[in-house]
Amino acid sequence: MEILSVIASKLGELLVDATVKQARYLFCFNSIVKELEDKETNLKEEKDGINERVEQERQKHCAIVVQKDVETWLEDVDKEMDDVRNLKAKINEKKSCFNGWCPNWGCRYWLARKASKKTSKLSDLLEDRSKFSTVARPKPLPSDKELPIPRHFMPFGTTESACYQIIKALKGDNTKIVGLYGIGGVGKTTLANFVGNQLREENVFDEVGIATVSQDQNIINVQSELVKSLGWELTEKYEKDRARRLRMMFSESKSRKMLIILDDVWNQIDLEKVGIPVGDRDNCCKILLTTRLQPVCNRMGCDTQIQLGALKQDEGLDLLRKHASIDVADTTLIDVSKRVADECKGLPLAIKAVGSALRGRTADEWNVALNKLQNAKLDKIEGIDKDSLGVYGCLKFSYDYLNGEDSRSCFLLCSLFPEDYKIDLEDLLGYGVGLVWYQAESIEKARSLLRGTIKGLKDSSLLLDTDDEGFVKMHDVVRDVALWIGKVEKKYFTSKIGIGLAERAVEEGLEQYRGISLVGNEKEELPSGLVCPNLHILRLENTEYDYKLQVPEHFFKEMPALKVVTIIGGVISLKSLQILTNLQVLQLIQCEVSGASFLGKLKRLQILHLEKSPIEIPDELGDELSRLKLLYIDTGSISPIMIKKFPQLEEFYGWIKNWEVEGMSSEESYARRADLNSQPDGSVVCLPKDFSFPKLQRYDINKVDGNGFVMYRGTRCLCIENNHKATLIIFSALYLELENLYLKRVRGCHNIVPSIDERGLNELTVLNVNYCEDLECIMDASKSPHGKSGNPVMLSRLAELSMWELPELKWIWKAPAQHVIGLQSLTKLSVSRCNNLTYIFTLSQARSLVQLKTLEVSKCERLECIIEAKFDHNESEISVGDGNTILALPLLRELRFEDLPELMNFCLENYYSTWPALEELDLSSCPKLSVNSTELEANFQYLGEKLRILKVGKCSHLHDTIDDLLKHGLKNLETLCIEELGVQVVFQVEAIIAEGQENKLFPCLKTLKLKDLRELQVLYHEGPTHNFSLQNLTKLIVQWCPMLRRLFSSTLARNMLQLEQLRIFNCSELEQIIDEGEDEDHLQPVCFPKLTLISVSYCPKIKHLFHISVAQSLQKLKYIFIAANDELEEVFWHKDGADVMEYDEIVMNELRQLELRDLPNLTNFWPAGYHFPFSSASYEIVRNCPKLRPSSEGDR
Incomplete structure (x- = not known):
């Protein structure tokens, strides 16, 4: 009855709302149109604002990436604005229908309804606009990870x-x-x-x-x-x-x-x-x-x-001894190792392979090996030049020395992949399972055995690591040898798809082969079939992106022994596979697939991999594929009930359908239905109350709107969005070993532990929680019945925790003092938009953060401190000593605080923290944040030695702290950014020199950005000596510094030989970039040999930028942007005519882009008698420069 009452009440509300809405369409037409026009105007303004911000970012950075959500928003706005224009045109056409004695009510209703819906869409877009904190980011730098070099690399x-x-x-x-x-x-x-x-x-x-x-x-x-x-x-x-x-x-x-x-x-x-x-x-x-x-x-x-020639004899011998791990004291191998090295002909690849094969062998075994190498010389191999035959013999020798048939089979199988292909170990795992290499009880155990095999092949130098974990690669020469061996042994064969393939198959005698790989990169067609009765593995790959390989219906007819089939980029009906009764592994990637019902005919199938190959899995498949152990499906979704029907399923990677659980309360059910109605596919599967997901060994289960998360095989990952806590009970069997958990918009969940799993999620390493509006804490142990001795450690392996938009979050860990909080594994914590949070850790919790490396906190309106002591009831155990207690965070490397209006301290009361490993400190928009003198002094030495990046902005109480920090010098500092801080001088050089710190200034500083420093008067006060320099500075950006009159002295400028970018913007009092009042040392002129970009704009008092003597050094200059400098007369200038004769031949050959805008007093780019550089610029803009002389007047 309660449910019926709720439904009836809701229906009544909906009927009333619907009636009012329909009437409004008829009688408020003009108001509806006016609302639409207002929204259109607002949206256009917002769009222009976004585009302007994107352009500003483009001006700041040479290359940017527009945020994906911003890009999508702009596209949606354009589409909706087009629709609005079309709708308004129709309204104007039909205006006669709405006037007079007999208005066309049907026309009015239809257009008003359209306009109202469109207004709603524009409102949604306006609301979405408010979510864009950033519109673009600098294009990401490539990974600083080194290019792969083989282990034991020795330069000779x-x-x-x-x-x-x-x-x-x-x-x-x-x-x-x-x-x-x-x-x-x-x-x-x-x-x-x-x-x-x-x-x-x-x-x-x-x-x-x-x-x-x-x-x-x-x-x-x-x-x-x-x-x-x-x-x-x-x-x-x-x-x-x-x-x-x-x-x-x-x-x-x-x-x-x-x-x-x-x-x-x-x-x-x-x-x-x-x-x-x-x-x-x-x-x-x-x-x-x-x-x-x-x-x-x-x-x-x-x-x-x-x-690059072969190694010399002694170099080859040294390399062989290294890879064979020969002890220099072992005299028994001196002679034979020299002779073996000679057989390798100085080729590192051959030497490594042979040396690895003979590692740990006796002198007798070395002599046997030498005899084999001498007899393994190959006279001729089709397509291989004579110089390469020696390395083939050595690699064949290494292959023969592999331990076990599994290793040799795995090696040969790697040749079935295309040249220079990154081979996924999970693909090799499928081959191993299909061919029964390993008599393993489970997929996971087979995976472990495969890793051992791969390690052996890498140790033998027959496989290489790649820059992607979980992948290996074959050297192209090694692959050639593997192909040759496979062909000689009639085991494995590769060919391009094309005309004559069937005939070649007969000529090559493919009926004897066990594995075939066919690759097509043109619009070639497969033959109707191949006669391969002994074939176990077939790999078909099409590399044409705009063409799909058509697989004929009877293509597999003469391949009855097939156990593994991989098709990439094909069109296939699964009906053609029904005759393959021995098939163990089916992998379809980027295929167009039909005939899903025929999957049930493949009774022996153990692995089914469907990647970017849309297919609707039939419900009865779970009953038919009783041997299936691994299922991967990343397009489409599957019912949780069906997954449970696979009795032997060990691993599942894919999407599951919407579900709800019987017995949910009316409130839970109503909330769940609301979630479902907001999704594109509102269909739902009702699960029994006692339903439990099968206990899988590995999984990546997704129920996320949109594209969700990338799925990785070999993990234990659960990703859930738009669900109610009551529905998560179905995963209870997985929680005990769960490694990665992603929750988004999960209702009714007040905590993660124990609400989701009371056992503690102790295998969890990554936890990501977003938009969970009811969440109050991550872990709640406040009601734990356990005493101090029997208290379980929860989340003990958690390494990464990310929390975003959790409006009710009050605690991260809520626990009594005696409760053990296992944060010893936490390495990264990110917290954002948690507006009820007042602190992050208690003192006892913070003491366990021995592995914490990254701490990021932003946009938490009520956060007052990071570590709070007054809520820690275990204070009596802490030795206070002189009133200040140290809390060390030994591995903390990155500390970022942004937009925290109430944050006052890192630690409250009589505690302070130390960060001996800190490399990056980023503090932005924390107006109340301060650092006490004791804490600062405790960190001076660490920061002076370790800090690489320092960014401070809009933190008014940190003025003295930053002053003190810079006075001490930061010898490893690479980036310094200061914004909206009350500093008058950036570098207090006199103070540093007085302390005898000349050698500890800023030798590594590369980027200096000064923004919105209203009181800044000079960059630095130069001391009695000239020891201060910015010799490694590459980028200097100065913006909105209204009191700054001169940027730097000529003495400092002479040392800035590495400067590449100079950007100055909106410095209203700036008169000179380089101080001209000094006694210029003409024997050592200022030069910027690496400068590529000059941008100076909105500096109304500057009359010229550089002396003409600087111009001769600007051989790398590519971009000049000068705008809105009212008093600017010349870009380059000279004091008298004597300079003209000395520098009149200066040119700028590298100049690519020149922009001069809104310069009312500019008369010359550089003085008369000098050559204008405009001719070399591929992109030139000169606008609103009325006094600028034509280039012909400036040329000599």
């Missing part, structure tokens, strides 16, 4: 010589492309990666990108690898669109020096097709390519060509 004289030549060439101004060539296995890739790491470390290049080209020259793959290595993003699908986008990205990153490594080039590659702008005037990047073929260097137009 041979490689060092080539290395020196490459580095010298790449540092040269006239070199754009360097070619490194040598036979396969000589170490070209390793050396190229080594050079890339070295040049990035030396700051010769800001970014190093790498892509493997390979023989097939798949441009899409080359583009993907390149953007990934540079930290960029490509969303375009087609090659030409991606190339245009890449060129745009390179153009936006002009100011950054880039090295692009193109590895394994076999033929000339069209760089324009890839999107690399090496040939244009910007010359924003250089290329290092590696190839086996010297003529390729000629065809690619290499400015410098360098050959």
